[in-house]
Amino acid sequence: MRRVEIASYGGIEKLQIVERPIPKRRPEQLLIRVRAIGVNPKDVMVRKSRFAFLTGRPPITLGHDIAGEVVEAPRGSIYRSGDAVYGMINDFSGRAYAEYVCLSPGEIAMMPPGLSFEEAAAIPLAAQTALQALRDLGGVGQPDASKRVLIHGASGGVGTFAIQIARALGGHVTASSSAKNRGLCLELGAHSHIDYCEHPPASLRPLTGETFDVFFDVFGNQSLRAVAGALSPNGVYINTIPNGRVIREVLTSVFSAQKAKLVVVRSRSSDLDILSEMVSLGELRSVIAAVLPLSDVHEAHRLIESRRTRGKIILDPSR
Ligand SMILES: NC(=O)c1ccc[n+]([C@@H]2O[C@H](COP(=O)([O-])OP(=O)(O)OC[C@H]3O[C@@H](n4cnc5c(N)ncnc54)[C@H](OP(=O)(O)O)[C@@H]3O)[C@@H](O)[C@H]2O)c1
Known part of the structure; x- marks a missing residue:
């Protein structure tokens, strides 16, 4: 699978698309096929080593926000293969800029019906x-x-x-x-x-x-x-x-x-459920400035660094 890594901290040029094996989930985690990735200023800060004391030595895969489909879930989980879910990785470095990712059940929720993967990936963080x-x-x-x-x-x-x-x-x-x-x-x-x-x-x-x-x-x-x-x-x-x-x-x-x-955000299923309810009631919608292919991750970071984006930048890992 493809994912975006940095081999060392620094500028936008450090973002590299690499081929890696699909990650293996821990027993309590879900394996998710990522259909859309939300880009956040936190990803830029991680790239620039702002949280190096928490993110450790690269190589690091960036990113926290995803929407996608469950591939594997723990035995007895409420989630089934094929369920559409969305959520945010609570680790500091993240690992969402990838075609597949493992998350804990407490970090995700079922996607609200009627929402696109792009709209859902904009929400969690x-x-x-x-x-x-x-x-x-x-x-x-x-x-x-x-x-x-x-x-x-x-x-x-x-x-x-x-x-x-x-x-x-x-x-x-x-x-x-x-x-x-x-x-x-x-x-x-x-x-x-x-x-x-x-x-x-x-x-x-x-x-x-x-x-x-x-x-x-x-x-x-x-x-x-x-x-x-x-x-x-x-x-x-x-x-x-x-x-x-x-x-x-x-x-x-x-x-x-x-x-x-x-404020220090944490992803919680219960809060994602509240947001899903607001979406269902028509009280909440995502404002999306651009959906870019994963291969345009450099442009996504350039836009975030401009501090002028209206709403969210989304990456599409299939392109
Ligand atoms: N602590 C946490 O848990 C946490 C969680 C999420 C985000 N954050 C932080 O919160 C900040 C905002 O995140 P975000 O995702 O909303 O960022 P963002 O999407 O990059 O914000 C862009 C917006 O900033 C506005 N802006 C630019 N210059 C401004 C100025 N001088 N005064 C006021 N507004 C200005 C722009 O609006 P105009 O063009 O209209 O000015 C633009 O729409 C970031 O620093 C992020 O790291 C922290």
Whole structure:
């Protein structure tokens, strides 16, 4: 089978398509024929050695998100050969850029009916990040009150799902993106839109006259300190970037009323089932910027590095 490996960390030129045997599954795992692969900024960071202390020495196969068909399942599993499934590998390096992959049952779920493999592969990492940030860290969807939610970086992979999930959980959603993506954000369900080039997030309060209960900084270039004036007195600021500055802010805000939090996504069947339900109810759809052949993995990484993609980039391992 074909898969994408890096023999050493570095630039886009390090991505190589190689022939390898089909992987052997551990007894508790499923062997899955991959029909579509979701590309994420995390894959680029792994390639550049950002998490080398966790990913170890190359060769490494990149990638976390897949949709595909079960080839082999453990005895007694709910999954049968031929079932369409989707999910995310929880290891840091991943191994999804391949024609076949082994995953644990806890990392996957049955694909929602009616969804294409490409649409399904877009969901696991990005939509679970949005769900876990908004629901678990931001408290959006708790029965007490509708939360006012700001999503900054709303037109990318995580942001396009975050708008829809915040709406589905009953939040009042303001999306922040560049002006060209205003229409997309409103189409996905944002109640209002802010162009961050014209109105930086830190200056939002005078603009809207209101504060936000949850500030989901998907792009990750703000801080609790910078946006505190735009947050309600007990508001929560959520970042996606696990760096020293963000972790320090999380720790120092533990005893203050306004909190900084960091989302660290984990794939869980139960969360994928919740997302599948939202898809079935028509509350959630994938926004796909491009579907590229696996042989164009270099272009996929170039697009992700541009930081300008609308929604998700998908790889097709059959091409
Ligand atoms: N901690 C975790 O568990 C976790 C999980 C998932 C993702 N992440 C991180 O979250 C970040 C976002 O992920 P993603 O998949 O959504 O990325 P993405 O799809 O690459 O995001 C692209 C979007 O970023 C927006 N953008 C570019 N420059 C911006 C700026 N200066 N201010 C605000 N928005 C800007 C662009 O919108 P415009 O063109 O409209 O500006 C574009 O639509 C990444 O850094 C990723 O590594 C972390």
